[in-house]
Amino acid sequence: xxxxxxxxLIRRLTSGGQAFLQQQQASGxxxxxxxxxxxxxxxxxxxxxxxxxxxMTEEIHFKAITMRxxxxxxxxxxxxxxDVAAMGGTPRFAMISITVPKIWSAERLERVYQGLYACxxxxxxxxxxxxxxSSAGGLTIxxxxxxxxxxxxxxxRSGAKPGDAVFVTGPLxxxxxGLDFLLRQELPSADWTEQEExxxxxxxxxxxxxxxxxxxxxxQLSGLCHSLNDVSDGLASEAWELAEASDVGIDLxxxxxxxxxxxxxxxxxxxxxPLDYILxxxxxxxxxxxADAARITELQLRFREAGxxxxxxxxxxxxxxxxxxxxxxxxxxxxxxxxxxxFSSSRG
Amino acid sequence: xxxxxxxxLIRRLTSGGQAFLQQQQASGxxxxxxxxxxxxxxxxxxxxxxxxxxxMTEEIHFKAITMRxxxxxxxxxxxxxxDVAAMGGTPRFAMISITVPKIWSAERLERVYQGLYACxxxxxxxxxxxxxxSSAGGLTIxxxxxxxxxxxxxxxRSGAKPGDAVFVTGPLxxxxxGLDFLLRQELPSADWTEQEExxxxxxxxxxxxxxxxxxxxxxQLSGLCHSLNDVSDGLASEAWELAEASDVGIDLxxxxxxxxxxxxxxxxxxxxxPLDYILxxxxxxxxxxxADAARITELQLRFREAGxxxxxxxxxxxxxxxxxxxxxxxxxxxxxxxxxxxFSSSRG
Numbered sequence: 001x002x003x004x005x006x007x008x009l010i011r012r013l014t015s016g017g018q019a020f021l022q023q024q025q026a027s028g029x030x031x032x033x034x035x036x037x038x039x040x041x042x043x044x045x046x047x048x049x050x051x052x053x054x055x056m057t058e059e060i061h062f063k064a065i066t067m068r069x070x071x072x073x074x075x076x077x078x079x080x081x082x083d084v085a086a087m088g089g090t091p092r093f094a095m096i097s098i099t100v101p102k103i104w105s106a107e108r109l110e111r112v113y114q115g116l117y118a119c120x121x122x123x124x125x126x127x128x129x130x131x132x133x134s135s136a137g138g139l140t141i142x143x144x145x146x147x148x149x150x151x152x153x154x155x156x157r158s159g160a161k162p163g164d165a166v167f168v169t170g171p172l173x174x175x176x177x178g179l180d181f182l183l184r185q186e187l188p189s190a191d192w193t194e195q196e197e198x199x200x201x202x203x204x205x206x207x208x209x210x211x212x213x214x215x216x217x218x219x220q221l222s223g224l225c226h227s228l229n230d231v232s233d234g235l236a237s238e239a240w241e242l243a244e245a246s247d248v249g250i251d252l253x254x255x256x257x258x259x260x261x262x263x264x265x266x267x268x269x270x271x272x273x274p275l276d277y278i279l280x281x282x283x284x285x286x287x288x289x290x291a292d293a294a295r296i297t298e299l300q301l302r303f304r305e306a307g308x309x310x311x312x313x314x315x316x317x318x319x320x321x322x323x324x325x326x327x328x329x330x331x332x333x334x335x336x337x338x339x340x341x342x343f344s345s346s347r348g
Numbered sequence: 349x350x351x352x353x354x355x356x357l358i359r360r361l362t363s364g365g366q367a368f369l370q371q372q373q374a375s376g377x378x379x380x381x382x383x384x385x386x387x388x389x390x391x392x393x394x395x396x397x398x399x400x401x402x403x404m405t406e407e408i409h410f411k412a413i414t415m416r417x418x419x420x421x422x423x424x425x426x427x428x429x430x431d432v433a434a435m436g437g438t439p440r441f442a443m444i445s446i447t448v449p450k451i452w453s454a455e456r457l458e459r460v461y462q463g464l465y466a467c468x469x470x471x472x473x474x475x476x477x478x479x480x481x482s483s484a485g486g487l488t489i490x491x492x493x494x495x496x497x498x499x500x501x502x503x504x505r506s507g508a509k510p511g512d513a514v515f516v517t518g519p520l521x522x523x524x525x526g527l528d529f530l531l532r533q534e535l536p537s538a539d540w541t542e543q544e545e546x547x548x549x550x551x552x553x554x555x556x557x558x559x560x561x562x563x564x565x566x567x568q569l570s571g572l573c574h575s576l577n578d579v580s581d582g583l584a585s586e587a588w589e590l591a592e593a594s595d596v597g598i599d600l601x602x603x604x605x606x607x608x609x610x611x612x613x614x615x616x617x618x619x620x621x622p623l624d625y626i627l628x629x630x631x632x633x634x635x636x637x638x639a640d641a642a643r644i645t646e647l648q649l650r651f652r653e654a655g656x657x658x659x660x661x662x663x664x665x666x667x668x669x670x671x672x673x674x675x676x677x678x679x680x681x682x683x684x685x686x687x688x689x690x691f692s693s694s695r696g
Binding site: 029030033034038039041043044047049051052053054055056057058059060061092093095096097099126127128129130131133134135136137138140142144146 | 377381382387391395397400401403404405406407408409441445474475476477478481482484485488490494
C-alpha cells in the first residue's frame with residue numbers, strides 16, 4: 001500500500017517534495033516509486049527488488065474482539081506479502097516493527113509473533129530484523145517485505161488496455177462478511193474455529209487471508225498479464241485504481257462475479273446484498289488484473305493445472321466509461337469509487 | 349536496531365522459531381540475520397544489501413515538549429540511516445510507516461514529513477513507499493532503510509580482536525545533555541535555535557543527529573576496521589555489545605574520551621558528571637568500533653584528510669576483563685552494562 005492511497009492529504013504532503021523525489025528516482029535506481037502496490041528498485045541486469053511496507057493499527061484495522069493475537073500477526077504479514085504478489089514478485093525478506101501496549105503480557109506478544117512467523121514460514125519469507133517498542137496506546141504492527149522480480153517485468157496497475165479481459169484469482173467479499181459476523185456477535189473471536197463451517201470460512205477469510213503469491217508468479221511468468229492489483233479495499237475501489245492508473249474504463253459483469261455459498265447464505269441471513277460485501281468490503285487479498293483477451297482461456301487452463309482459480313469477471317473499455325456494473329437485467333450502472341472503511345462499510 | 353536488543357523477552361519469543369530462522373537464513377541468501385545493527389542479504393556476486401527498521405514512539409522516544417514535529421521526522425530517518433552506516437554501507441532506499449494521532453492537523457503531519465524528507469535528501473536516500481494510518485494513541489514512526497555494501501564486507505559487531513584500538517567518530521553525550529536541558533526547561537522546544545550557542549549545539553545533537561555515513565564508508569573501504577556499532581544506547585551499552593559479540597573485553601581510557609566545551613559547561617551547571625551523559629546517555633549516533641592498532645594513525649590521517657574525526661579512546665583486551673574504565677588516577681573500574689532509558693537516565 002502506498003502513501004498516496006491512504007489519505008487524500010498525503011498527496012499534498014508528498015507533492016511538495018515531488019521534484020526531488022522524481023530526480024532521486026531517476027538517478028537512484030528506482031524503477032517504480034510511490035503509487036503502486038510496492039516500489040521496484042534496480043538490483044542488477046537480471047533482477048529487480050520489490051519493496052513494500054504495511055501497517056496495522058488496533059481499533060483502525062482490527063479490534064481485540066474480532067481478531068485473536070496470532071491472527072493479528074498472521075494478517076499483518078499476509079497483507080505486506082500480498083503487495084509483493086500484486087507486483088508478480090516472490091517475497092524474500094521481512095522486517096517487523098511492533099509497538100506493543102505497556103499493559104500487554106509477554107504471552108500475548110508471543111502469540112502475535114507466532115502468527116507473524118507462521119505466515120512468513122508459509123510463504124518462505126526470512127524475517128531478518130525488526131524493532132519492538134512499548135506504547136501507552138494500542139498495538140501497531142508495521143511489516144516491510146522485500147521481494148524479487150525479473151528485471152523490467154513487475155506487474156503494475158498501469159498496463160490495462162481496452163479489450164483486455166478483467167480477472168480475479170478467487171472469491172471476494174468473504175473477509176468483510178466474516179468481520180461483519182464478528183462485530184455482530186460481540187463475543188471474543190477466540191472460538192471462531194468452532195463456528196458452523198460456512199461462517200468459519202468467512203471468518204477465516206478475514207483473520208487468516210491467503211496472499212496470492214503463486215497466482216502472481218503464474219501471471220508474471222505467463223507474459224499475458226497487462227495490469228495487476230491486490231484487493232485490499234474492495235472490488236470497486238481496486239477496479240477504479242486499475243482504471244485510473246491505466247487510463248481505461250472497466251465493465252464488471254454481475255453474473256460472472258462468483259458468490260460463494262457461505263457468502264450467499266450469510267448475506268441472506270443478515271438481509272444484505274452479497275454484492276455489497278464484494279464491491280465495498282475489503283481485505284480479501286485476491287488479485288484483480290487484466291490480460292490479453294485472445295489468450296485468456298489459455299491462461300485459465302494454466303491456472304486450473306496449477307490448482308488455482310482465474311475468474312473472468314469483465315472487460316476493459318475506453319477511459320470515459322469509468323468503472324461500471326453490467327447487471328443481470330442488462331442495465332449498466334456506474335460503480336461508486338468509495339473504498340473500504342474497516343469498521344463502518346460492512347456494518348448493517 | 350534488532351529485535352533482540354529491545355526487550356529481553358524478544359529473545360525468548362524469537363528463539364522458538366530459531367531453528368526455522370537458521371534454516372531459512374542459510375538457504376535464503378541471508379548473510380547476517382537478527383542481532384546486528386542491520387541484516388545483510390545476498391544480491392549478486394559483488395553486492396549485498398543491508399536492511400534495517402527503526403521505530404520511534406511518542407512518550408517513549410520523544411515528547412512533544414522536547415521535539416519539534418520536523419525534528420521527530422528527521423531523527424526517525426537519521427536513526428535508521430545510522431544502522432546502515434554502522435554496517436559500513438551506503439543507504440539507498442527508505443519506506444516510512446506513520447501512525448498519526450486522530451487529533452493531529454494536516455500541518456503537523458506535513459512538518460513530520462518535511463523532517464523525514466530533509467534527512468533522506470541529505471543522505472541521498474530515495475523514499476520509495478510507506479503507509480500512513482490514524483490512531484487513537486500517540487505518533488509512531490517506523491522507518492525501513494535499505495543500503496548497499498560490497499559483498500562479504502559489511503562491518504559487524506563481532507570482529508574485534510585483543511590488541512585492537514577502540515575508536516569513536518565524534519563526541520558523545522551531547523544528545524543526552526540536550527534532552528536533559530529540554531526536560532528541565534519544561535517549555536516547548538520550538539525556540540531551541542534561539543538558545544545560547546553551546547546549549548543549542550547540545551539540543552541539536554538530540555533533535556537533529558548526524559548519522560555517520562561518510563565515516564562508515566571510510567572505515568569499510570579502509571579494510572582496517574574489525575568491528576563497528578552505532579552509539580544509540582550510550583557508550584557503556586554499545587561497548588558491551590561489541591565486547592560480547594566479539595568475545596573480547598574493552599578498556600576505555602577516561603582521559604582519551606573527548607568532552608566538548610558545551611557538555612562540560614552544561615554538566616557543571618546542573619552538577620552532573622559529563623561522563624554520565626557519555627556512558628549512559630544515548631542517541632549520539634556516532635560510530636564506535638575497533639581497528640588494527642598498528643595502522644590506527646594511518647586511519648586517523650585518512651579521517652583528518654576527509655574532514656572527519658576518529659578519536660582513539662581505548663583498546664581491546666581478552667574476554668574475561670569485560671568493559672572497564674581506566675580512570676585518570678590510574679584506577680580501573682568495571683563499567684555497568686546498563687543502557688539508555690530515554691526519559692529516566694538523564695534526569696536529575
